[in-house]
Amino acid sequence: MSISIKIQPNTYIDSVSLMALSTRANQLAGVDQAIIAMATEMNKEVMKNVGLFTDEVEQAQTSDLVIAVEADASTDSADLFKEIEHLMTEKKTKSSGQSTEQYTTIETAKKAIPEANLAVISVNGQYAAREARKALTNDLHVMMFSDNVSVQEEIQLKDLAHEKGLLMMGPDCGTAIINNIGLCFANKVRKGSIGIVGASGTGSQEISVRIHEFGEGVSQLIGTGGRDLSEAVGGRMMMDAIDALEADPDTKVIVLISKPPAKAVEEKILTRVRQSTKPVVIWFIGSESRQNEEGIYFEKMSKAAALRAVTLAGIDENSLDVHPLNLPLIDEVRTKLNSEQRYIRGLFTGGTLCDEAMFTAKERFSDVYSNIATDDEHLLHFGDPSRAHTFIDFGADEFTNGKPHPMIDPSNRIARFVEEAADPTVGVILMDFVLGYGSHTDPVGVMVPYMKEAKEKAAAEGRHLEIIGYVLGTDLDKQDINEQVEKLTAIGATYASSSQNAGLLAREFVVKGAERS
Incomplete structure (x- = not known):
């Protein structure tokens, strides 16, 4: 593997677009990992953590765009950067085709479209409060997707919105x-x-x-x-x-x-x-x-x-x-798990879905750990291995700084899934698959090869690995929810009909002997 870096000075791209670009860059042939991000200190720290930090990155300014790629040594870096630049140009062309006019400031957009009443802010956190203030001043409601905005700025923006009778949704x-x-x-x-x-x-x-x-x-x-x-x-x-x-x-x-x-x-x-x-x-x-x-x-x-x-x-x-709980299924899975398989591993793209499953488990078990736990005793830090019942929110800041959200790019979760599936103490792996605007076009499909292989390996070792999948979506979403569910069940995974049922099933599957109510 070799690391290639390209710095584009004074080039700004918003965070939502960067997430999509990074996801597509990671799918290019020969690429092991790629990060396309603004050269903020936080993003530099992420590049250090994943081994993509170089002297060039260190010297880059906050206003610079960094393209950092680790690829096969046989891959020509010049050709790779051309492919990435094509993705960026393609994105701009598509965006241009959606409107006859593009505006560089909130003020000019509001002047040109006086009936507009809401602005979505998706810029680097250090600029987000400034742009939100402009929007509010121009009598626009605000939805701020950006994070890394200070608490004081948040309070000031929400007070301004309140005074003007506007909504200030966010930050984050x-x-x-x-x-x-x-x-x-x-x-x-x-x-x-x-x-x-x-x-x-x-x-x-x-x-x-x-x-x-x-x-x-x-x-x-x-x-x-x-x-x-x-x-x-x-x-x-x-x-x-x-x-x-x-x-x-x-x-x-x-x-x-x-x-x-x-x-x-x-x-x-x-x-x-x-x-x-x-x-x-x-x-x-x-x-x-x-x-x-x-x-x-x-x-x-x-x-x-x-x-x-x-x-x-x-x-x-x-x-x-x-959709009441399937009690016969609970009894069936309990008989398949051996005495060593006592633990749940929850791998989530949605923080609240992770929370609900975690709190459901805590009603039964004391040894529940998470990267979003509220007490130090049960808190897992970035890079910590799982312990007992573990629930990971891959949408937490430590996983998304400088990298696309897991609803778009599932690579972090895939790596952790492979690791958890090999653990002989794990009885159940619980995952969510979120459909809708902004999400991956085939969230179940991208996991299917790994789920199938994990179940086959477990069977070859004489153990049953129970995988529970919950698909959050409706019949109106652009992704076909029925197709997503069929992909889950086709490889022997259990489909849960809601977040609530997913957490309850996972908990009850691993309840043993005297622990049962």
């Missing part, structure tokens, strides 16, 4: 559905009467998908960014979003989604919710159980939250297939 906001149009990572769902406010992207996707499956639809899905319910930010966006949905005549039921919020912020949200004239369903993943109050319904799991919302919207639960 990956999912929204506004007026039935999905933004960034989102699924295609029908228009309906349920409004969602989500401080977690895949959690919001999961709820929207279950609502669609149960026959209702989404009026608006407003993202807040993952830090919104921290003590510092204080739920600023969630409070404004609740106000917006309260005033929206098309919204009949409101659903709130978050990982455990700061206690003071949770009470602040509840005080606001108690004043609502509309029923509110709350799914704060991993929070302590609470009793329902008048017009407020607390749910511990995703499918239960979606089911509560659709019944409040008027759908008869008795008319629905709610």
